[in-house]
Amino acid sequence: MNERPRAPQAGGTEPVRRSLLHTLRSAHVRVASISMAAVGLALLLAAVLALRTYANNHLELVARSIAYSVEAAVVFNDRVAVMEQLAVIAQRESLREAELRDQAGHVLARYVRPDAQKAGELLEAAGEPLGRLLMPAPTVAPVLDRGRTIGEVRLRGDGAVFARFLATASAGIALCLVFAGLGLRLLSRRIQRDIVEPVQALIAMTHQARAQRSTMQRAPASGIAEFHALGEDFNALLVEIETQQAQLAQENRSLTHLANHDSLTGLHNRAYFSRRLGRVLQDAQVQGGNIAVLYMDNDHFKQINDHHGHAIGDLLLVEVAARIRAQLREGDIVARLGGDEFAVLLAPVHQPQDALRIADKINAAVAVPLSERHERIVPSVSIGIALYPQHGQTADQLLRAADRAMYEAKKRGRGTSCLFEGAHVVSDVPEL
Numbered sequence: 209m210n211e212r213p214r215a216p217q218a219g220g221t222e223p224v225r226r227s228l229l230h231t232l233r234s235a236h237v238r239v240a241s242i243s244m245a246a247v248g249l250a251l252l253l254a255a256v257l258a259l260r261t262y263a264n265n266h267l268e269l270v271a272r273s274i275a276y277s278v279e280a281a282v283v284f285n286d287r288v289a290v291m292e293q294l295a296v297i298a299q300r301e302s303l304r305e306a307e308l309r310d311q312a313g314h315v316l317a318r319y320v321r322p323d324a325q326k327a328g329e330l331l332e333a334a335g336e337p338l339g340r341l342l343m344p345a346p347t348v349a350p351v352l353d354r355g356r357t358i359g360e361v362r363l364r365g366d367g368a369v370f371a372r373f374l375a376t377a378s379a380g381i382a383l384c385l386v387f388a389g390l391g392l393r394l395l396s397r398r399i400q401r402d403i404v405e406p407v408q409a410l411i412a413m414t415h416q417a418r419a420q421r422s423t424m425q426r427a428p429a430s431g432i433a434e435f436h437a438l439g440e441d442f443n444a445l446l447v448e449i450e451t452q453q454a455q456l457a458q459e460n461r462s463l464t465h466l467a468n469h470d471s472l473t474g475l476h477n478r479a480y481f482s483r484r485l486g487r488v489l490q491d492a493q494v495q496g497g498n499i500a501v502l503y504m505d506n507d508h509f510k511q512i513n514d515h516h517g518h519a520i521g522d523l524l525l526v527e528v529a530a531r532i533r534a535q536l537r538e539g540d541i542v543a544r545l546g547g548d549e550f551a552v553l554l555a556p557v558h559q560p561q562d563a564l565r566i567a568d569k570i571n572a573a574v575a576v577p578l579s580e581r582h583e584r585i586v587p588s589v590s591i592g593i594a595l596y597p598q599h600g601q602t603a604d605q606l607l608r609a610a611d612r613a614m615y616e617a618k619k620r621g622r623g624t625s626c627l628f629e630g631a632h633v634v635s636d637v638p639e640l
Contacts, residue, residue: 232403236396244385244392255377263365264347270301271349271361278308282316282351282359291317298363305346305364311357406435410442423450470544472522473529481543481551485603488555492596497556499596500563503610504532504570504589506548507622512585520585524578528587531573535566550589551607560595560627567591567625575623590617591625599628 226234274297281289290308298306298319307318351359406427413425423446427439468480476484485501492499506528513521525548532550533542541553552570557563570591578585592613600606613628620626 232400233396236392236400240389240392240396244388248381248385251381252374252377256374259373266301267347267363267365268349270297270303271347271363273297274306274308274361274363275349275351275359278317278361279351279353279358282308282310283353285316287316291319294319303363303365305362307362308351308359309362310359316359402430402432403435406430406432406439410439413442413446417446417449421453423447423453473526473544475529475533475550476541476543478543478545478551481541481545481553482603484541485553485606488553489596489601489603489606492555493601498558499606500554500557500560501594501596501606501610502552502554502563502567502570502625503592503594503607503614504550504552505614505618507588507590507618509548512587516583516585524585524587527578528574528589531576532570532589535569535573537566551610557595560593563593563595564625564627567593571623571625588623590614590622592617593625593627595627 274294277293277297278290281287281293294306294308294317297303298321302321303319304321305319308316310316346362346364349361349363350357351361410427413427416422416425426443426446430436430439468476470477488499491497506524509521509524512524525544529542529544529550532552536542536552537554539555543551543553545551552566554563554566571589574587574589578587592610592615594600594606594609594613596606599609609628613626617624617626
């Protein structure tokens with residue numbers, strides 16, 4: 209793909225430009241990542257707060273249950289019974305610490321989970337600081353005897369519960385985010401396709417129109433209103449460019465025709481005849497062959513023009529041009545050199561008699577009377593003939609030789625033709 213060269217930046221460096229697809233993908237990834245991270249953190253925080261509330265309520269129920277169970281043992285100061293009941297409930301409820309204090313604040317019994325000091329497992333190691341972070345104060349419940357406080361129960365839950373929950377919740381949320389990310393990726397690709405494909409189609413069409421000068425392509429319809437409107441405008445622009453190109457081509461053809469043709473007779477003009485004669489001479493010099501140039505002038509044209517008017521004179525020139533053209537072979541060239549003068553290029557000619565025979569046909573065709581305004585006009589032309597290579601090697605030499613032969617023909621009378629030969633003109637044609 210050929211790309212238009214870009215102007216170098218200051219210092220010779222060129223800025224890195226990202227594609228629209230890459231930009232959209234990056235934006236979607238950033239938005240999706242931030243959104244999913246925010247949702248995940250919000251869900252995790254909400255779950256932790258809900259778990260903390262549940263754990264506090266649970267510990268309060270356990271504390272009241274222990275206070276009720278050890279009430280009698282506290283009244284009778286039975287430390288063994290208090291310890292047994294405290295240990296049973298604490299183990300059953302997976303408490304980390306539990307203690308019972310009397311009214312004076314002295315510890316009657318204290319339970320510490322046997323593996324509470326072990327940090328061999330990651331969750332156990334993270335449980336204690338996590339539990340103290342979420343529940344910094346112990347859960348307290350009074351021990352009542354007939355409405356009188358005789359002691360209190362202090363509990364600390366197992367922080368490993370929070371660690372396990374956080375690990376499980378994090379894994380679940382991560383899994384959900386993975387599936388959500390896949391869904392977002394599919395949706396993002398569809399959005400990117402709907403946005404990028406119309407743009408890429410416009411880019412391809414623009415490049416083709418620029419590189420190949422082709423305006424035949426049309427932008428496809430798009431489901432997005434803005435891109436559809438852009439495509440319609442682009443198609444309208446291509447149609448306008450195509451119309452302008454057609455007009456320019458027509459104008460160029462018209463200008464080319466005007467540059468190479470005579471506006472009155474429709475024949476080629478002097479400039480075209482000279483160029484064509486030069487090319488034919490170049491080919492003849494390389495490949496060999498004979499060429500004939502016929503130089504013609506209308507007899508008594510000035511008198512006809514003055515007597516009958518310019519309109520009749522123009523009509524006479526048009527009719528003479530048509531009659532000359534009708535006598536030529538396919539590939540021969542006839543041109544109006546200016547005024548009432550014409551020239552014919554015959555290529556190839558095998559012998560001089562061929563050129564004289566065509567000249568005689570032209571004289572016979574031109575001499576047919578022309579009736580106009582109830583007046584009888586008999587046109588005629590004098591024809592001079594020059595041959596290549598005998599009478600000249602260049603276009604100017606051949607035209608001068610044919611012109612001299614034409615003036616000799618005029619001396620001999622209207623409607624005659626003469627062949628140039630050396631320094632004089634002869635009417636008898638020798639064999640080549």
